[in-house]
Amino acid sequence: MTISPEFIGRVMSWVWIEETEAGPAGFVFLAHPRDPAENLHRTAEVRDVMGELADALWLVPLTSKSSGNDVADIGPRVEIDTPYRALLRLADGMPSIPLAIGPDWADRVSAERLPVLVFLSALPIPPDSDSERVDLVMRTPIVQRHMRVGCTRLVTPAGAVQLGAPGDTGPSVPSAAHFRATGQHIRPDDVVIIGGVPHIVSNAENRAAGRVRLHFTDGNFYTLEASQRLKVTRPPRVGTHA
Template sequence: MLTTIKQPSAGLLASVVMATWLEQTAAGPVAFLLIAHPPIRRQNETEERIEQQMRGLAEALGLGESHDKMRDAGPRVWLRGQSGAAISLDGTRLAVQLPPVGTQWSTFVAAGGPVCIVVGLDPLPAGAPREVVEQYLADALSYGRSLIGSAAAAPECATIRGHP
């Protein structure tokens, strides 16, 4: 089924479920950011409409299909203090504020470490335990239900795309 991509709304961005962690991979250490949406909560929401917006979010983050070569999403991770971060979106004045990322994650990214951003297209309950998040990620990657890309920290003196 072909879906139309829609620009993510401020409401969607405020409701997404996020998880961050550091992981040792075959390519070396990587900081991860998983962004998913919660199960349908409102009368006017549909799975198709949410997926369109999640695909729009992935497009605004410069991500591609998980079965393709990983895209370089560019320097879009904005570090704030020792454990705060946000990510900028292309084509919009909106940015996504991450939950506290922790000092190790922030220090690793500030030192030039890569951030693998994964946008999941299926619902993930807020506050899901780690084992549920791990299974969600494995399923999303296995079944092509995610979009991914590699990002980096934005230069301190630069501005967020579209933001002064």
């Protein structure tokens, strides 16, 4: 098993903003979903590929001082293309990791130019983990022994609008399309809002009676009835994304 678009599409992410000793910072936690049916060999494969992903991000092993200015600088890798979606860049030629974010995270990271701390767990975790579960997972000694971390920041791709530039009246992002649509018109990379929570679509699967099952990059899915519409944000096609 190697890093592939399919593997990256299954990587789950959680984002938040937190005060550190060095001041406020954006946080990103990355992990692969754990399948109860997977055997130990499969889990070991996932752990190895997540290790390769950590290497591609230049992440280093977690230590007791991994906060604020004590974290290794991995260079500018975060690109916000809508208020609900960001990309975490890997090496050239490799697909970026999509991150489901929200307007508050996007606004603060861009307007205040906050550093972004990236934590990656090589061990898979339950796919239905909420923020409280993630907080517990990150504090678990066995997970911490397999965790890598680095500090990144925003990158402005050529031709894109710079976020939070000096003199700006507020953060701005490249234009995105906002609309309501049935499942038949939703496609991968669209961001849909369900229960007030943004999710990035990884696949749209047609089902019986006109239903569509949306699979998300966080490992969850949602089935729409034929006439059901969701609020959709479609990222602009700017820059170069694998």
